[in-house]
Each structure stands twice: as C-alpha cells, then as structure tokens.
Amino acid sequence: MRYTTALFDLDGTLLDFLTAEKQGFFKAFEKLGIPCNEAIYERYSAINDSLWKAFERKEISKEIIGTKRYELLFDEYGIEADFKLCGETYKAMLAESGILYDGAIELCERLKSKGIMLYAVTNGTQYIQESRMKISGLDKVFIRTFVSEEIGYQKPDKEYFDFVFANIEEKDKTKILIIGDSPTSDIKGGINAGIDTCYFSDKPNPSINPTYITNSYDEIEKIITT
Ligand SMILES: [Mg+2]
Numbered sequence: 001m002r003y004t005t006a007l008f009d010l011d012g013t014l015l016d017f018l019t020a021e022k023q024g025f026f027k028a029f030e031k032l033g034i035p036c037n038e039a040i041y042e043r044y045s046a047i048n049d050s051l052w053k054a055f056e057r058k059e060i061s062k063e064i065i066g067t068k069r070y071e072l073l074f075d076e077y078g079i080e081a082d083f084k085l086c087g088e089t090y091k092a093m094l095a096e097s098g099i100l101y102d103g104a105i106e107l108c109e110r111l112k113s114k115g116i117m118l119y120a121v122t123n124g125t126q127y128i129q130e131s132r133m134k135i136s137g138l139d140k141v142f143i144r145t146f147v148s149e150e151i152g153y154q155k156p157d158k159e160y161f162d163f164v165f166a167n168i169e170e171k172d173k174t175k176i177l178i179i180g181d182s183p184t185s186d187i188k189g190g191i192n193a194g195i196d197t198c199y200f201s202d203k204p205n206p207s208i209n210p211t212y213i214t215n216s217y218d219e220i221e222k223i224i225t226t
Pocket of ligand 1: 009011013180181182
C-alpha cells in the first residue's frame with residue numbers, strides 16, 4: 001500500500017459545512033424569535049466573508065468575527081436583539097450538525113477496514129468539531145481528531161503539523177497523505193510539512209502544486225491503497 005496514514009480535513013472534504021452553516025443560522029434565529037429570510041442570510045454571508053478577508057489581511061482578530069457579523073447585520077436591518085447571544089446560539093446550533101457528503105463515511109470505513117490509520121485535521125472550535133464528529137459517526141472511524149483550538153496552532157502552521165506528527169503512529173512522512181479542499185491551509189500546510197497532498201477539488205488551482213487532485217472518493221481510495 002502506498003500510504004499507511006491519511007489526514008483528512010473535515011469541512012468541505014467530508015462534512016458539508018455550507019449546509020450546516022445555513023441551517024445553524026436559521027435555527028439560531030428561530031430559537032431567539034428573530035424573523036429571518038433568505039435575503040438576510042445572503043447579507044450575513046457577505047458580511048461574514050468580508051470579516052474573514054479582513055482577518056486574512058490581519059486587520060481584525062479571529063475572535064471577534066463570531067459576534068461582529070451579527071452586530072453588523074442587526075445594525076443594518078434594525079434588528080433589536082442580543083448579537084452576542086445570537087453568536088453563541090449559532091455556534092451551539094452548528095455543533096448539532098454533522099451533515100456528511102454522500103459516500104464520505106463509507107470511504108472512511110473502507111479505508112479503516114484495509115488497515116489505513118485515519119486522523120482528522122481541522123481548524124475550528126474544539127467542542128463544535130468534536131460534537132459534529134460524534135453526530136456524523138466519523139468519531140468511530142478516526143483514531144484521533146486534531147482541532148486547532150486544542151493545539152494552539154492551525155493549518156498551515158508548521159507547529160500544527162509537528163504536533164500531529166508527534167502524536168501519530170507513522171513516523172515515515174512518505175507514508176502520510178493529507179486530503180483537503182483548502183489550497184492555503186491543507187495543501188500549502190501539507191507541502192510545507194513535507195508530506196504528499198491530495199487537493200479535494202474538481203479543478204486545479206494555479207497557486208498550488210499538490211501531489212494529486214480529485215473530488216472522487218473512489219479515486220482517493222485508489223490513491224491511498226494502491
Ligand atoms: Mg476544508
């Protein structure tokens with residue numbers, strides 16, 4: 001077998017984050033009794049995207065995004081509600097969502113039955129990601145989940161990968177493959193860490209040069225086990 005160990009990204013690779021995000025948003029509004037519709041959600045998405053871009057430009061800290069997006073949204077629509085509480089409620093709702101892509105758990109089960117050691121590598125909040133692993137059943141196929149919040153570093157940081165390597169059985173880096181949908185965190189992180197990379201996407205990205213590109217679970221199984 002080509003690889004003994006697979007490091008799987010979760011959101012956008014095995015778990016459907018876009019659906020989970022939208023459901024969590026509507027559930028939070030419902031729970032707090034705030035009227036909501038598709039247009040408000042679309043505006044929320046745009047505000048959220050612009051805050052994440054500001055974070056990437058190092059203009060704001062990551063910690064404030066969770067509440068700031070609701071503060072800005074509520075201001076714009078004149079919604080009189082507690083934006084901090086809404087941020088917390090959204091997170092709690094998100095934690096209850098473990099929507100898998102079709103075939104995701106079956107892929108992991110097949111790999112596990114062939115003796116591949118599976119680990120999840122994810123940037124996010126620990127209680128949310130652990131809860132979603134449990135609900136989706138992924139916790140039963142993965143040996144361990146490495147959540148950035150627990151480690152204090154995140155993909156693509158070298159320190160994040162050093163922590164992972166120190167805590168998995170395989171010590172030969174040529175036997176380890178990372179699979180993920182993010183060019184910046186998964187693929188660049190994997191390349192910098194000195195392991196092979198599988199970019200989970202239907203088209204190449206000019207900014208990265210992964211070992212493999214595919215959005216087919218069957219193909220991923222072949223890559224790992226052949
Ligand atoms: Mg991802």
